[in-house]
Amino acid sequence: MLTLTLKRALLFVSLLLVNFLASAQEVIEPVNAHPEWSRPYPPFKIAGNLYYVGTYDLACYLIVTPKGNILINTGLAASLSTIKASIETLGFKFSATKILLTTQAHHDHMGAMAAIKKLTGAKMMVDEGDSSVVADGGRSDYAFGGNISKYAPVKIDRILHNGDTIKLGSMKLVMLHHPGHTKGSCSFLFDVKDKERSYRVLVANMPTIVTDKKFSDIPAYPGIASDYEYTIAAMKKLRFDIWLASHASQFELQRKHQPGDAYNPVAFIDRKGYDAQLNDLQVQFLKKLNSK
Ligand SMILES: [Zn+2]
Numbered sequence: 001m002l003t004l005t006l007k008r009a010l011l012f013v014s015l016l017l018v019n020f021l022a023s024a025q026e027v028i029e030p031v032n033a034h035p036e037w038s039r040p041y042p043p044f045k046i047a048g049n050l051y052y053v054g055t056y057d058l059a060c061y062l063i064v065t066p067k068g069n070i071l072i073n074t075g076l077a078a079s080l081s082t083i084k085a086s087i088e089t090l091g092f093k094f095s096a097t098k099i100l101l102t103t104q105a106h107h108d109h110m111g112a113m114a115a116i117k118k119l120t121g122a123k124m125m126v127d128e129g130d131s132s133v134v135a136d137g138g139r140s141d142y143a144f145g146g147n148i149s150k151y152a153p154v155k156i157d158r159i160l161h162n163g164d165t166i167k168l169g170s171m172k173l174v175m176l177h178h179p180g181h182t183k184g185s186c187s188f189l190f191d192v193k194d195k196e197r198s199y200r201v202l203v204a205n206m207p208t209i210v211t212d213k214k215f216s217d218i219p220a221y222p223g224i225a226s227d228y229e230y231t232i233a234a235m236k237k238l239r240f241d242i243w244l245a246s247h248a249s250q251f252e253l254q255r256k257h258q259p260g261d262a263y264n265p266v267a268f269i270d271r272k273g274y275d276a277q278l279n280d281l282q283v284q285f286l287k288k289l290n291s292k
Pocket of ligand 1: 104106181210
């Protein structure tokens with residue numbers, strides 16, 4: 001028989017444990033510095049079975065197949081209801097989401113991922129370089145890491161490597177490892193088709209630089225400079241018809257498409273814009289690399 005004192009002691013220890021676990025899982029999303037980024041945006045069909053379901057700037061893509069759907073990126077934690085509503089407005093079932101992908105493990109693309117996984121049971125697939133950051137909600141991020149998660153950690157079902165294929169129904173996406181922005185930032189290349197033709201689509205993670213530190217002052221990511229160099233060179237060689245990105249502003253969504261516009265995949269064919277932006281990012285990279 002347990003004495004009252006022992007019972008109290010056990011209760012005390014278990015409360016301590018609960019508190020410890022709660023603080024170990026504490027999630028505080030960074031202050032929303034760009035409120036317009038997460039403003040709702042009307043969903044629309046980009047090309048074939050590919051749809052835009054993101055917010056004004058935090059791009060999310062839905063690829064619809066008879067075997068269920070693939071969702072790339074989620075926006076902020078609070079974007080959950082917007083994305084769900086967008087998917088349903090287009091006439092699809094939120095519960096049909098089977099695969100979850102992200103172009104980078106930052107909170108503005110991962111915020112609602114854990115909740116969406118819980119609600120849909122979809123499988124989370126992540127580039128190996130971002131696997132620890134996804135699993136700890138951003139604590140181990142080389143630039144923004146710390147003791148508090150920036151988004152709810154997500155259990156990973158499959159780790160992806162450069163060139164791996166993600167299949168669902170007749171869809172086949174190739175994951176391209178484009179590290180630098182995060183250690184496992186990545187792009188997805190795939191074909192979609194409509195009645196007229198097929199389109200090769202690149203959902204690109206553009207290699208923007210997030211740290212103010214010199215590359216040589218980032219012990220948490222010793223290979224950062226060579227990763228950016230690799231990514232810029234690899235991205236320049238890619239061939240595609242339609243270019244999309246993690247942020248709508250990067251591929252100028254609002255210039256190419258107005259809410260209510262008729263279906264017009266050709267609006268997103270923009271090699272020149274892609275090359276110009278990559279060249280610009282290369283200039284920024286070299287400037288930082290050569291800064292003393
Ligand atoms: Zn980012």
